[in-house]
Amino acid sequence: MTVPVFEEYAPAADCPCPGCARQRREHALRPAVRAGGHPAAHGARRALVLATAAGAVLGGGATTAGGAVHPAGHPLLPALPAGPAGHAADGDTPQGGTAGLHGRPLAGPTTGPVSVRQLPESTRADIINRAKRWVTAKVPYSMEKYWTDGYRQDCSGYVSMAWNLPANEWTGSLHRFGQKIAWADLQPGDMLLFHNPDNPTKGSHVTLFGGWTDHKRTHYTAYEQTKPHTRRQTTPLAYWTNSERYVAYRYLGLVAESGVTPASVTPAGGAPASIAYPGAGHFGPGARNHHVTRLGRMLVARGAARFYTDGPGPRWGEADRRATRAFQLAQGWRGAEANGLPGPHTWRLLATGRGRDIPPGGGRATAPPYPGRAHFRPGRSGRHIETLGRQLVKRGHGKHYTHGPGARWSEADRRNVQDFQRAQGWRGGAADGYPGPETWRRLFR
Template identity: 50%
Template sequence: MTRLLEFDEVEPDTDCICPGCNARRRARLHAAAVRDGGHAAAHSVRRRAAVLFAAVGTVLGGGAAAAAVPTPSSSTPAPRTPQGEVTGRFGGDPAGGTARLQAVQGITREQIIARAQGWVDQKVPYSMSTYWSDGYRQDCSGYVSMAWGLAASETTWTLPGLADRITKDELQPGDVLIFNNPSNPQAGSHVTIFGGWADAARTSYLAYEQTSPTTTRRTTPYAYWSNSTGYLPYRYKALSPGGTEGGTDPGTGTGTGTGSSSDGTGQGTAFPGADKFGPGRSNEYITRLGQMLVQRGGGRFYSEGPGPTWGEADRKATEAFQLAQGWTGAEADGLPGRDTWDFLVNGKGKNIGGGSPPPPVTPPTPTPPTTPPATGVPAFPGVDRFAPGQSNSYVQQLGEQLVRKGFGRYYSQGPGPRWSESDRLNTRAFQLSLGWSGDEADGYPGPDTWRRLFG
């Protein structure tokens, strides 16, 4: 005999340890907000439900009742990146939500990408229950927590509380794309770190992600391989404006600058960081990479250059060099990492097309800068116009010309009339592109810098 019983579902008792209350508390903890696509039923305090019980003997006989588990739809993909709960460093108890927000520290985009690349280089194994040497859980949300420098290993459901929703057009390196699946909150959700657009049409991007078997960096269709429309872009609330020049990656002790060692060219041999290479990047390290690749047999990929702006020729030449070493998969993605850079600057491995590396060549001494004709060049206003605390039209004129010449990557906004560190870094990048060094490339424009920039 069966019968239909109707009941009101109420808020689970906080002290009750029965499986039903435990399950409902966990479901409510992970449920997405209604405005973000969550189910309204997950947030209602009371709802009507009909439960069909078996014979009265089953109800009253003292047997353990089986907990009802929602069945995911057939369109839900097989979980690939399950995640753990919010935990403190090395799995300890996390601070409360407000305390975690207050503990958030500022970090730059360059530092986020450098931290993300650190796990790629170390090939950190995927796990939702173990913690890496830096104290962060080795799943997708723990990876983002590490890259953002958070006080705890968050989840894909809690990360949005530390971020602002943005649009696809606003995405920049260090932002993230989050997919939360209400049908499978723990094992069906995922997050990736946006590393930059891979094509002009913005149909694919460089994704840093923690997935089985190890951390990876790969070109990924926007917004992801599956559930593409469900991924939403977010930006970390405590992001610091501007970039970093050398320095140390906070929290890891890993230097992101070029170091003090030199190969005789006046440039350091240390890997400058993965954030220096890829779509949208322009700097002296890309020029140097291309020159080394040409020396190792990659000249056929360049119709002109190499130059400071990253292009498809740089990617193809880098990929060819990586393949020549016998590397495959993510190790031959056309983007230089520490091993690729080490092989190039130290003459290791095989050339593109086979053969041994060429003997070291002493580079020619750079030609001292000369003053070009001043025809059509606006008069230099004087060095006192460009210094901390200065605000005038010449600063803005300088910045706008730097942008026109392709040296505006350090501007998060502007340029404007007030002298800033972004103006200095962009000026220095232009000076370095001329082959200058030392005091000649200090980031402060003199008469020669001015004439060459506007000439």
């Protein structure tokens, strides 16, 4: 008869059966080979498992529907979702500790907060491209060996390499180099981290997020270092096991792609698309990230150009604080509400194009209040129409006037407004020639 191939069984942490409980006790008391334990002890365990598996083949053991063999005496249970080799049923994922490249000792601190200024900048493309190199090379998994680039060949060494960290980190320290984010905000280059503090060598793992593979966002492309070698594979969110315990992080040194504006995309209607507030930790002294650049660009679009002698850039500076405060003061806020640090309300107004612009020269805004759509229709007349026309001429959009502008609405008014709207990049119904609140705001900016 053909003898099936069996993998070593890792007892579930919460299984009450005598077989699993005994194996957990033996595994906890047995030192690892790298810590002085004898390889024969581990071989004996494998022999025990193979013997148990052989008994199952002969009818003496219990197997799950997925084919996994439990120790003798284990109750019949529904099969757990099968994970990749080395990670099924919470299999061991050994972790190396914090170490320098090529395993050299570290001279600096290995705990505590990380200064963003000390981290190398990386774009998302940089991170994914570095991750792909190991996938192409099929770097063998090892918690003790180091690849030619100096990074340890385990899962945490792999992420350290992809994020271009100055040293090899482990699952207990990688969080220091990232900003915690929600799963819904995951983007390529972010990491999903599970660290088991009770026993770091049991189940701890980290993967790189490479993008969603389905519209329901239940699976993603994972770049990971696992046995037997680096791979790129579609994976359930967040992982095959311990899924609810994985935490998403974004690299603190992340910057925007060269030549790409990371600000909100303007749809056909003209109003910027809403952007989720990234959190207060991204702004203030010492901050350096693409959110600072995005903030500065949004502020410049709202009248803050005079605060920047160069930039905006990823490093937080006094110009960012003064520009943010000017925008907050323009909304009529005072005290702690105008402290120069963007909170959720400040960010939301900037990202959606709402609120008042920063007045020129620090004075009061001169734009008249929007009178309403009903004032700009055929047959209507009033000072608002003449005010609109004069501002159109001032902004260089008055070519359709043969005389005037005047106080009565005309086709020339509509065509000039339409030209101005098209100059904003609007099309279709957003450029119909009738001024709405956003047209009015931009015209009098």
